[in-house]
Amino acid sequence: MQRSEPAPETSNFSVRRGEPLVVVDHVEKHYGQFHALKDVSLSVDRGEVVVVIGPSGSGKSTLCRTINRLETFTSGSIRIDGDELPKEGKALAALRADVGMVFQSFNLFAHLTVLDNVTLGPIKVKRQSKADAERAARVLLERVGVAQQAEKLPGQLSGGQQQRVAIARALAMNPKVMLFDEPTSALDPEMINEVLDVMVGLAQDGMTMIVVTHEMGFARKAADRVVFMADGQIVEEAAPEEFFTAPKSARAKDFLSKLITH
């Protein structure tokens, strides 16, 4: 996908593209003695798709969860669309409403139907009417290809279907940015692609995305930038082609070589 081409004038995302939307500034995080994030700084522009990769335990999931403060951090700052991330309470809830999150384990509300999962946020947080929320939800479910399952409970769906519902649930809030925390790591191989296809579609539509993943194919296809993390630090940032063909750091070379041998 060619990111450099000017997007059509009608695209809402492209008009304001290029301003920083998520700014992570010198963030440190400790779990007791463990130093999980070491002086992490990252700026993601509006409409940009950033893929975060790295070995397990490198802090990439922690970084992703820190951006909407599901994890607290020790020092530093995180700004979303210019606003400092509030510590707690209603202000934090309001900010989270603008940040979509997709989890490794889907986390669909087990007692609610697929449709109710998608409409809960719009109705309770955005105060939309039930009818409006359901209309919008059905459009989103159609878009991710699970419209037929709207009345079922999450437990009756396959993993891939559940994750696509989870993406629809996050999109229903009309978020400024979407965070994906290893969205395909809990899926059977044949279900990974159905989820990745939805994500590639989102990226092409201009959604700002931060994606923690092990899917290098997705990184090559949809990412504007690859961020490589190891031991709680950002070791290297580069365009996907550049990163995969000519990694600069020894740590990244080592990581990539292990991927290729398998």
Next chain:
Amino acid sequence: MGIITDNLDLWSSTLLGTLVLFVAGGLLALVLGTLVGAMRVSPIPVARAVGTFYVNTIRNTPLTLVFFAFAFALPPLLGLRLTGDVSLTLAICALGIYTATYVAETIRSGINTVPVGQAEAARALGLTFGQVMTLVVLPQAFRSVIPPMMSVFIALLKNTTVAAGFSVVNLGSIRSYLSERGENQFVAILWVMVVFVVLVLLLSWAQRALENRWKVAR
């Protein structure tokens, strides 16, 4: 059967007394217990401390002492005259506040069965703590604790008889009324037992109905 048919007035008024104590005390226990259970998992330290203190003091006190406090210590403090209605209200409070501690702990164990990801997903949508609890966590917690919760309410049903010692008319007091009318006390107690067995069977039936309705596919 004469002991029933000849004294229908007594049986109906005492059964009504038991049901009023059970339903009103149970509602109070459910509301208060849910609140306290939620407080004990809340992110606010003061709320957690108050919840823990409440459970630890009231649950560790024998029910009869809780009744003593409400029936004898509270009225003079509040300047209440002990009429029938006041006694009944105080008995409902005693039962409700006592049972709420068990409800709170049952709910809390239910909350612990709800995967943490459910609350995280709800928070990530922008729901407040209160909404996360009432819309996502508690509905699932209730479903997973129906059997132990029903045990709490069965215990409450039987505990209503303690109110008999504090001049509140219920099935626990019918024996003395019947003996005044010259009925065999032993037979009276056997019939009270039968009534309780039937009432508890009704609760068990309600439990099964709820369990079937609220099966959550995971």
